[in-house]
Amino acid sequence: MELHHIGGALWRQRLLVLLVLLLTGCAVAVGVSLAPKTYRATAVLAATADPGTSESPDDLDALRGTLAELASSRELLTEVQGELDVDRDVSDLRSAVSGEWVGGTILIQVVAEDADPQVAADLANQVAMTLPYYDPSANAFLFTQTNEAQAPRTYSSPNLLLAIGVGAALAIVLAVAAAVARDRRTSTVVDGAALEDATDTPLLGHVPVPRDPTTLPALYPGTAAADVFRQLRIALEAQAAGSPVSRVVVAGVTPGEVNVWLGANLAISLANVGRTVLLVDGRMGPRHGRSIAAEPDTPGLFDVLAGTDLGRAVSPGPVDLLAVLPAGDAGAEPYESMLETVFADRMAEAEAAYDVVIVLAPALETCDDARVMAARGALLMVVPEGQVSAEALRAHADRVRSVGASLLGAVLVGRRAERVLT
Numbered sequence: 564m565e566l567h568h569i570g571g572a573l574w575r576q577r578l579l580v581l582l583v584l585l586l587t588g589c590a591v592a593v594g595v596s597l598a599p600k601t602y603r604a605t606a607v608l609a610a611t612a613d614p615g616t617s618e619s620p621d622d623l624d625a626l627r628g629t630l631a632e633l634a635s636s637r638e639l640l641t642e643v644q645g646e647l648d649v650d651r652d653v654s655d656l657r658s659a660v661s662g663e664w665v666g667g668t669i670l671i672q673v674v675a676e677d678a679d680p681q682v683a684a685d686l687a688n689q690v691a692m693t694l695p696y697y698d699p700s701a702n703a704f705l706f707t708q709t710n711e712a713q714a715p716r717t718y719s720s721p722n723l724l725l726a727i728g729v730g731a732a733l734a735i736v737l738a739v740a741a742a743v744a745r746d747r748r749t750s751t752v753v754d755g756a757a758l759e760d761a762t763d764t765p766l767l768g769h770v771p772v773p774r775d776p777t778t779l780p781a782l783y784p785g786t787a788a789a790d791v792f793r794q795l796r797i798a799l800e801a802q803a804a805g806s807p808v809s810r811v812v813v814a815g816v817t818p819g820e821v822n823v824w825l826g827a828n829l830a831i832s833l834a835n836v837g838r839t840v841l842l843v844d845g846r847m848g849p850r851h852g853r854s855i856a857a858e859p860d861t862p863g864l865f866d867v868l869a870g871t872d873l874g875r876a877v878s879p880g881p882v883d884l885l886a887v888l889p890a891g892d893a894g895a896e897p898y899e900s901m902l903e904t905v906f907a908d909r910m911a912e913a914e915a916a917y918d919v920v921i922v923l924a925p926a927l928e929t930c931d932d933a934r935v936m937a938a939r940g941a942l943l944m945v946v947p948e949g950q951v952s953a954e955a956l957r958a959h960a961d962r963v964r965s966v967g968a969s970l971l972g973a974v975l976v977g978r979r980a981e982r983v984l985t
Contacts, residue, residue: 569739572746579745583738591730601720602680604712606673606691616703626700627664631671633697634662634690643689649682659683660690670709680714687712751949752956758946758975761953762960767798767943767972776820781831782881792832795974799829799943802972809914810940811971812845814924814933815947816959821976822945823923829943830921834885841917842880843910844890845924845936847898863891867909868901873916886917902935910940927959937968944970948977 573580610627612618618626633639640656651659659676673694675687688711695706717723752758755766770791780788799811813829815822823846830842847865862876867888877886913920922940924933933942942963946956963970 569743572742575750576742576745580738580742583741584734587730587734587737591726595721595726598721600718601676601678602683602715603674603676603719604683604687604715606687606708606712607710608671608673608691608694609669609707609709610671610704611669613703613705618703623703626703627671629699631662631664634673634694635660639693639697643693646689647685684712684714748954749952751952752946753949755975757953758973761956762973764970765802765972767802767974768795769975769977772976773821773824776824779828779831781828784835792828795829796832808941810910810920812922812924812933812937812940812942814942815926815945816951817928817947818926825945825974826921826923830885831882833919834882838918840885841888841913841920842885843888843920843922845922845932847890861889863889865891865898868905873912902932906936907939934963934966937963938966941969941971944973946973946975948975
C-alpha cells in the first residue's frame with residue numbers, strides 16, 4: 564500500500580485513529596503511574612592531592628578511580644548500613660550505589676538509588692562521608708564533600724521521556740494498523756485508483772448508471788451513449804492484445820440488471836466492427852433475475868449443457884454478426900455439476916464458430932457460477948461505485964484467479980462518467 568493510500572485510510576478512519584491514540588496514551592500514563600519508582604541522588608566528593616604527597620598526577624588519578632570503585636564495596640556498605648535509619652540489605656545496597664571518578668578532575672561522584680527519595684539522598688551522603696576512611700592512597704588526598712545529595716523531586720525510573728517516546732511510537736503504529744485494517748473491511752471503492760489497487764487489474768471504463776437498463780445505446784453508433792461502449796470495446800481489445808481471449812465472462816460483483824446491460828451493449832459494439840459474436844445468458848435458474856427474451860420453446864444454455872446441439876439453441880441478435888444463446892429453462896433442476904463438467908467443452912465449440920463469446924454470468928456475490936464459467940477464459944468485473952469494500956473486491960479477484968481464469972479488467976459503474984481508458 565502506498566503512502567497516499569495510508570493517508571486516505573487515516574483520514575477516513577480519523578475517529579478510530581483518535582480513539583486508538585487516546586487509549587494508548589491513557590494506557591501509557593496508567594502504566595507509568597503504577598510502575599515502581601526509583602529515585603536517584605548524587606553526592607560529590609573532592610579528593611585533592613595532599614601537598615606533601617610524592618605520588619605523580621597519573622598515579623593520583625588512578626587512585627581516585629580505585630577509590631570510586633570502593634563506593635560499592637561490601638565492607639564499606641556494611642558500615643553504611645548501620646548508619647541508615649531504614650533497613651536495607653547489603654546486597655541491595657551494592658546494586659543501588661555506584662561511584663565514578665570524573666576524568667580530568669579531582670571529583671568523585673557517588674550515586675545512590677532507592678524507592679524513597681530521602682533514603683537515596685541519605686545513602687549517597689553517608690557513602691561519600693565514609694569513603695575517605697577506605698582511602699587506598701596512604702593519605703595522599705585531602706577530602707571535601709563539595710555537594711551534598713538532596714532528596715530528588717522526580718523519579719529517575721521509569722524514564723518518563725523514554726516512556727512518552729515509546730508510547731507515542733506505539734500509538735502511531737497501532738493507529739495506522741487499525742485504520743488500514745478497518746478501512747480495508749469497511750471503506751467502499753469510489754474511484755478507479757482504489758478499484759485497481761484492490762483487484763490488481765486495470766480500470767477499463769467508468770460509466771454512468773443507465774436510467775433504463777433495458778436500453779441498448781450501442782445499437783446507434785455515432786451517438787454519445789454508444790461512444791461509451793466503443794471506448795470500452797477499444798480498451799478491452801487493447802488489454803487482450805498481448806494474450807487474445809475468445810471468451811469473456813461479464814459478471815457484476817453485486818446483483819443487478821446493469822451487468823446484463825453492460826455485457827449486451829459490449830457484444831453489440833463488437834459486432835458493429837465486424838466481429839462475429841455469441842452472447843450467452845449464463846444466468847440459469849429463477850434466482851438470477853429476468854433472462855434474455857427468446858422465442859417460445861427455444862432451447863437455451865441449460866439445454867445445450869444437457870446435450871442439445873448449439874446450432875438449434877442460438878437465435879439471431881439485434882444486429883448482424885451477433886447471435887444470442889438464452890439461458891433456457893432450468894426450472895428447479897440442478898445445473899452446477901454440468902457447469903463444472905461440460906460448460907468449458909460447449910463453450911470451446913462456440914469459440915470455434917465465433918470470434919468472441921460474451922457470457923453474462925450471475926453476480927460474484929450470489930454464487931460461484933461466474934468463476935466456473937471464466938475458467939480457461941477471462942472475466943470482466945462490473946463494480947458498482949460506493950457499494951463494495953476494497954477487501955471484498957480483493958477477495959473476489961483472488962477467487963477468480965484461483966480457478967485459472969484471467970481477470971481481464973474492471974468497469975466501475977457510478978453516477979457520473981469518468982474518462983474511459985484506452
